[in-house]
Amino acid sequence: MGARSGNNYLSALRRLKAEVWLGGQRVEDVTTHPALVRCARSIASLYDMQIEHPEAMTFRLEDGDRAGFSFIQPRNPDEVRKRGVMFRRWAERSGGMLGRTPDYLNSSIAAMAAAWQFFAASEPRFGDNIQNYYREARKHDWCATHTLVNPKASRAAGWAGQTDTDLALKMIERTNDGIIVSGARMLATLGPLAEELLVFPSTVLKAEPAAAPFALAFAINCNARGLKFLCRDSFDLGRSHFDAPLSSRFEEMDCVVVFDQVLVPWERVFLCGDVARCNALYADTNAVVNMMHQVAVKNTVKAEFLLGLAAKIAQVSDGLSLPHVRERLAEMIIATEMMRSSLRAAEADAHVDRWGQFVPSRPPLDAARNFFLRVYPRLVEIIQLNSSSSLIATPSEADFASPLRPEIERYFASSGARAQERVALYRLAWDVAGSAFGGRQLLYERFFFGDPVRMAGALVENTDLQPLIKRIDDFLNRRD
Numbered sequence: 001m002g003a004r005s006g007n008n009y010l011s012a013l014r015r016l017k018a019e020v021w022l023g024g025q026r027v028e029d030v031t032t033h034p035a036l037v038r039c040a041r042s043i044a045s046l047y048d049m050q051i052e053h054p055e056a057m058t059f060r061l062e063d064g065d066r067a068g069f070s071f072i073q074p075r076n077p078d079e080v081r082k083r084g085v086m087f088r089r090w091a092e093r094s095g096g097m098l099g100r101t102p103d104y105l106n107s108s109i110a111a112m113a114a115a116w117q118f119f120a121a122s123e124p125r126f127g128d129n130i131q132n133y134y135r136e137a138r139k140h141d142w143c144a145t146h147t148l149v150n151p152k153a154s155r156a157a158g159w160a161g162q163t164d165t166d167l168a169l170k171m172i173e174r175t176n177d178g179i180i181v182s183g184a185r186m187l188a189t190l191g192p193l194a195e196e197l198l199v200f201p202s203t204v205l206k207a208e209p210a211a212a213p214f215a216l217a218f219a220i221n222c223n224a225r226g227l228k229f230l231c232r233d234s235f236d237l238g239r240s241h242f243d244a245p246l247s248s249r250f251e252e253m254d255c256v257v258v259f260d261q262v263l264v265p266w267e268r269v270f271l272c273g274d275v276a277r278c279n280a281l282y283a284d285t286n287a288v289v290n291m292m293h294q295v296a297v298k299n300t301v302k303a304e305f306l307l308g309l310a311a312k313i314a315q316v317s318d319g320l321s322l323p324h325v326r327e328r329l330a331e332m333i334i335a336t337e338m339m340r341s342s343l344r345a346a347e348a349d350a351h352v353d354r355w356g357q358f359v360p361s362r363p364p365l366d367a368a369r370n371f372f373l374r375v376y377p378r379l380v381e382i383i384q385l386n387s388s389s390s391l392i393a394t395p396s397e398a399d400f401a402s403p404l405r406p407e408i409e410r411y412f413a414s415s416g417a418r419a420q421e422r423v424a425l426y427r428l429a430w431d432v433a434g435s436a437f438g439g440r441q442l443l444y445e446r447f448f449f450g451d452p453v454r455m456a457g458a459l460v461e462n463t464d465l466q467p468l469i470k471r472i473d474d475f476l477n478r479r480d
């Protein structure tokens with residue numbers, strides 16, 4: 001089939017009937033449930049873009065079908081850049097507010113399949129499995145999410161990163177048909193709206209035999225028997241697009257995933273019991289670099305979205321000439337340009353890796369991901385500081401339709417905008433900087449790629465500081 005339409009995605013979700021729980025009830029159909037349906041439609045609209053703009057959003061396969069461009073295994077730097085353009089088009093649809101658009105994991109699967117020898121070195125069939133899975137995912141244009149982190153009953157680290165190893169997902173049996181796994185994984189964003197769940201190595205496992213049952217990499221259909229998705233509260237409260245412009249469209253839902261004796265067929269197992277390879281998987285296959293590429297694009301778009309919002313707020317409130325407003329806008333411009341520059345540097349320095357695929361340069365992407373999780377809270381804070389009480393002096397769409405309209409028109413207008421336009425703007429700002437949806441976005445940016453402290457540690461580890469240390473030594477030894 002190849003690149004799919006939105007309708008195709010929605011019908012597939014309808015047929016899937018994964019076990020999704022929300023508010024104490026089993027969700028019968030995620031494509032009609034009020035808390036989930038509008039985000040499902042937003043994801044569907046991304047798939048429709050593939051049909052509307054095939055040249056930019058897809059590429060031609062050898063058999064003549066077209067596939068989504070995020071599945072590309074780039075053979076030259078231009079294909080890396082074109083993938084960035086495709087990522088951007090999807091991110092612009094939501095202003096970067098949808099984190100788990102399918103391109104994120106498509107590009108990761110593509111990298112792993114290009115690095116099939118990495119898996120084959122563990123067991124030859126695993127190399128075939130990852131290649132076949134990539135081809136199937138690309139052919140069906142599946143929507144996938146992933147879940148990596150174990151439950152945290154205690155921070156004292158055990159084999160699986162925590163003491164109670166009965167909680168963490170692990171293999172409990174090897175059978176002829178596959179492996180049987182039980183336990184839980186914390187958080188799968190988009191879980192109820194995904195067809196496939198990638199269960200990949202969690203945070204670093206101890207290099208000891210007792211860690212082997214936790215060392216797993218596999219993919220599973222979201223409707224597999226024994227797999228349960230437990231949703232948090234929904235932040236789509238059924239409000240109109242005017243009242244809740246972001247949460248009424250992009251509530252991508254996060255879930256805890258429980259595995260109750262789930263059978264994973266062998267053809268979907270990519271690693272099993274190989275602790276060293278599990279720990280090395282993301283870096284050695286360059287899957288993490290492709291994921292960072294998508295994230296850098298998405299977050300550049302998000303920085304642009306918040307900058308545009310702050311600029312419009314300054315415009316409608318006649319604040320553009322105020323020194324403190326200009327200083328804060330300058331801060332946002334700098335953040336946005338830093339993101340754009342890192343992205344551009346990474347794409348410009350794309351190179352072929354040892355598996356034969358072109359990848360963006362990692363250091364600028366690492367800088368971008370570590371930078372954005374620190375700067376995003378500040379961007380949100382600037383929206384709050386520059387908006388103040390206007391964020392909550394926001395009558396609803398129903399108020400505009402009520403007898404109070406003349407008063408609302410009078411008291412809520414500003415010199416730069418009529419009341420309805422001004423209120424719509426601040427309602428958008430509230431969804432970014434004040435609502436539950438906005439709070440979850442903040443948490444997402446801080447944590448979704450991992451614990452910021454450990455990410456910073458990994459950045460230090462991956463950066464060769466010796467040449468710079470030597471330069472200091474040389475300087476100290478200078479006698480002229």
Ligand SMILES: Cc1cc2nc3c(=O)[nH]c(=O)nc-3n(C[C@H](O)[C@H](O)[C@H](O)COP(=O)(O)OP(=O)(O)OC[C@H]3O[C@@H](n4cnc5c(N)ncnc54)[C@H](O)[C@@H]3O)c2cc1C
Pocket residue numbers: 145146147148149152155156186187188189190254440443444447448449450451452453454
């Ligand atoms: C909105 C959202 C969506 C997410 N979506 C996904 C997803 O789709 N898939 C997925 O796999 N994951 C997802 N995650 C999870 C994400 O990967 C984790 O949040 C991240 O890896 C950090 O792990 P943790 O939450 O378990 O935090 P922890 O590791 O428990 O860390 C919490 C805090 O405690 C600190 N800390 C850690 N260890 C110690 C210690 N020993 N002593 C003292 N302090 C310590 C950390 O520095 C941090 O500040 C999501 C997270 C969020 C917030």
